Amino acid sequence: MVAFAIHKELPMKTEQHTDTAEGYPAEITEEMEFTPAYRWQHWIRAVAILILTFTGFYIAYPFVAPAVSSEPNNFLYALMRSWHIIFGFVMIGVVILKVYLTLVGRAYKHERASLGDTLKPKVWIAQIKYYLFMGKHPHLKGVYNPLQTMAYAGLYVTFFALIVTGLVLYVHVYHEGLGALLYEPMRFFEVLMGGMANVRQIHHIAMWVVIIVVVIHIYMAIFNAVFGKNGSMDAIFSGMKWHKKH
Amino acid sequence: MEKTTYDSLHQAFRQRVEGLKKLPPMEGRDKSIEETIEEAGFSRRDFMKWVSAVTAMLALPATFSPLMAEAVKVADRLPIIWLHMAECTGCTESLLRSANPSIDSLIFDYISLEYQETIMSAAGWQAEENLEHAIERYKGRYILMVEGGIPSGEMESFLTIGGHGKSGRAIAEETSENAAAIFAIGTCSAFGGVQAAAPNPTGAVALSEVTDKTVINVPGCPPSEKNIVGTLLHYLLYGTLPALDAYNRPKWAYRLRIHDLCERRGHFDAGEFVEKFGDNAAKDGFCLYKVGCKGPYTFNNCAKQKFNQGTSWPVQTGFGCIGCSEPNFWDTMGTVNEPLRDRLYNTVFGGLGADATADKIGVGILAAVGVGVAAHAAVAAIKPPKV
Ligand code: HEM
Ligand code: SF4
Numbered sequence: 001m002v003a004f005a006i007h008k009e010l011p012m013k014t015e016q017h018t019d020t021a022e023g024y025p026a027e028i029t030e031e032m033e034f035t036p037a038y039r040w041q042h043w044i045r046a047v048a049i050l051i052l053t054f055t056g057f058y059i060a061y062p063f064v065a066p067a068v069s070s071e072p073n074n075f076l077y078a079l080m081r082s083w084h085i086i087f088g089f090v091m092i093g094v095v096i097l098k099v100y101l102t103l104v105g106r107a108y109k110h111e112r113a114s115l116g117d118t119l120k121p122k123v124w125i126a127q128i129k130y131y132l133f134m135g136k137h138p139h140l141k142g143v144y145n146p147l148q149t150m151a152y153a154g155l156y157v158t159f160f161a162l163i164v165t166g167l168v169l170y171v172h173v174y175h176e177g178l179g180a181l182l183y184e185p186m187r188f189f190e191v192l193m194g195g196m197a198n199v200r201q202i203h204h205i206a207m208w209v210v211i212i213v214v215v216i217h218i219y220m221a222i223f224n225a226v227f228g229k230n231g232s233m234d235a236i237f238s239g240m241k242w243h244k245k246h
Numbered sequence: 247m248e249k250t251t252y253d254s255l256h257q258a259f260r261q262r263v264e265g266l267k268k269l270p271p272m273e274g275r276d277k278s279i280e281e282t283i284e285e286a287g288f289s290r291r292d293f294m295k296w297v298s299a300v301t302a303m304l305a306l307p308a309t310f311s312p313l314m315a316e317a318v319k320v321a322d323r324l325p326i327i328w329l330h331m332a333e334c335t336g337c338t339e340s341l342l343r344s345a346n347p348s349i350d351s352l353i354f355d356y357i358s359l360e361y362q363e364t365i366m367s368a369a370g371w372q373a374e375e376n377l378e379h380a381i382e383r384y385k386g387r388y389i390l391m392v393e394g395g396i397p398s399g400e401m402e403s404f405l406t407i408g409g410h411g412k413s414g415r416a417i418a419e420e421t422s423e424n425a426a427a428i429f430a431i432g433t434c435s436a437f438g439g440v441q442a443a444a445p446n447p448t449g450a451v452a453l454s455e456v457t458d459k460t461v462i463n464v465p466g467c468p469p470s471e472k473n474i475v476g477t478l479l480h481y482l483l484y485g486t487l488p489a490l491d492a493y494n495r496p497k498w499a500y501r502l503r504i505h506d507l508c509e510r511r512g513h514f515d516a517g518e519f520v521e522k523f524g525d526n527a528a529k530d531g532f533c534l535y536k537v538g539c540k541g542p543y544t545f546n547n548c549a550k551q552k553f554n555q556g557t558s559w560p561v562q563t564g565f566g567c568i569g570c571s572e573p574n575f576w577d578t579m580g581t582v583n584e585p586l587r588d589r590l591y592n593t594v595f596g597g598l599g600a601d602a603t604a605d606k607i608g609v610g611i612l613a614a615v616g617v618g619v620a621a622h623a624a625v626a627a628i629k630p631p632k633v
């Protein structure tokens with residue numbers, strides 16, 4: 001019947017299927033690559049980034065305007081800003097959640113293990129060679145390869161830049177409640193960055209960093225899905241990744 | 247200050263005014279402040295109207311008006327030394343050169359005669375002597391107001407004043423030493439201003455960089471007469487420094503952004519913008535954001551206090567805010583008349599990337615990434631990676 005063979009590099013939960021039970025060839029194992037929390041925050045973040053980028057470009061330069069009329073209008077700019085701020089806070093929520101999980105989550109020790117791989121120059125070189133079609137994919141201890149780990153670390157630094165600059169802008173739009181609470185600390189960052197104009201520009205430039213990283217990220221994900229043959233693209237939807245037994 | 251009731255505040259002010267009354271008035275004035283204002287053609291009614299406006303501006307209730315009137319009359323107990331550093335004298339002009347002398351300018355004229363290079367009659371050696379004299383006589387009692395950035399470091403000698411050939415920085419340091427309160431009037435002395443803009447050829451710095459004492463910044467290019475006189479009257483009444491924001495600007499004047507107080511803000515939120523100067527939207531008084539208004543990045547009360555005795559202010563005339571009361575606004579705000587999005591970055595690689603905006607650079611990098619991705623995918627199709 002179902003035999004539990006603990007896979008060498010099993011992240012956490014392992015379900016091995018045999019063809020008798022579920023119709024998988026017996027030499028393939030399925031393992032949980034991404035937990036549900038991981039997948040949810042990933043997709044919420046993706047949607048948030050999409051909306052924040054669109055509304056962000058609009059805030060920077062309102063490219064469409066309602067036709068001038070004497071009728072009550074729909075306050076388009078205020079609307080865009082509202083959605084921007086709403087998803088800004090969604091973004092803050094999931095980024096904090098993810099950072100927390102990555103640092104302490106039990107199921108995330110393989111993310112933390114990726115850090116070990118980044119300390120090995122050999123893995124770096126092998127990984128670069130792989131992407132340049134010059135060698136085999138290196139064997140990894142963690143879930144991310146070194147290039148990936150560095151890109152994600154950089155991405156999170158950028159998220160925090162966006163969050164801090166976003167909150168500085170926020171406290172000057174809404175002065176009460178949370179705005180009042182965050183006012184003094186955010187003014188500290190405002191001075192640090194040399195005034196509101198710079199804050200807006202840093203926010204804007206950080207957005208571009210995110211856009212560029214996202215484009216590369218999507219390409220790499222497709223590349224690995226096509227050539228990696230272990231279902232890492234599936235994993236971000238279903239959580240499961242395929243492994244050939246060896 | 248949180249718990250201070252108006253009663254105790256009133257009492258404190260009264261004591262302060264009584265105390266000031268005991269000090270000797272400045273020498274060499276043949277008329278009192280009251281007489282001077284009256285002679286310029288202002289009735290008592292005009293004066294009281296002005297006093298209530300100033301009282302309201304400092305966020306005090308109307309019951310404080312009579313006390314404010316008394317305080318103004320003893321303003322000549324506070325001698326003022328006004329220094330000109332590297333600047334255009336625009337701040338002095340803002341205050342003194344209105345079509346009809348305002349009460350603000352009359353009072354100012356009256357009390358600042360101690361040493362003010364633009365309006366004093368002394369010149370040359372005599373002027374220098376007057377300054378030394380004033381510092382000596384009013385030691386620890388005078389208010390120092392400084393207009394202009396201060397060339398420093400290797401470039402200090404770019405500002406050298408008078409027969410003794412003293413540098414502006416040396417004079418500013420000396421005068422700050424013995425001042426009761428120090429106000430940096432205008433963006434140049436508050437933040438360095440136009441001469442401190444990149445590449446800052448004269449090494450100009452803010453007044454706060456040359457003294458350890460607290461400097462109250464009253465930036466603006468120029469600041470309105472109300473903000474200058476208000477800061478002074480605030481000190482006169484309270485005898486202490488006002489509540490200051492993150493850039494040491496008095497909160498009563500610089501707490502909110504231009505954008506927060508702007509009469510066109512409704513159009514901003516509605517998404518109704520002037521697309522170019524002179525279009526129908528401009529005639530309708532729509533928001534100037536897309537033609538470069540920097541109001542969202544600028545803290546000041548222009549929309550409330552306005553200029554030229556409350557006649558108007560830039561946005562009212564249909565021209566966007568240029569952000570003049572913010573630090574380094576020449577460098578950070580981008581081009582006048584163009585939105586901040588179009589701020590230019592100096593990315594010259596032998597002329598290759600001259601005058602790029604953040605968006606242009608972003609699109610450029612994105613295009614490069616696109617080409618790289620396409621090339622990588624093409625190779626992968628022909629020669630799949632080793633698994
Ligand atoms: C991926 C994340 C984000 C992107 C791509 C993004 C993008 C942008 C852009 C392009 C602007 C216009 C800046 C300019 O004038 O050039 C903007 C403005 C703004 N953003 Fe974000 N942003 C993000 C996250 C956040 C977060 C986390 C907050 C926090 C609440 C936030 C709050 C704001 C606010 C308050 C403004 C200014 C609105 C105004 O002044 O009317 N943003 N954002
Ligand atoms: S004109 Fe300037 S300050 Fe006024 S609402 Fe528009 S952007 Fe803001």
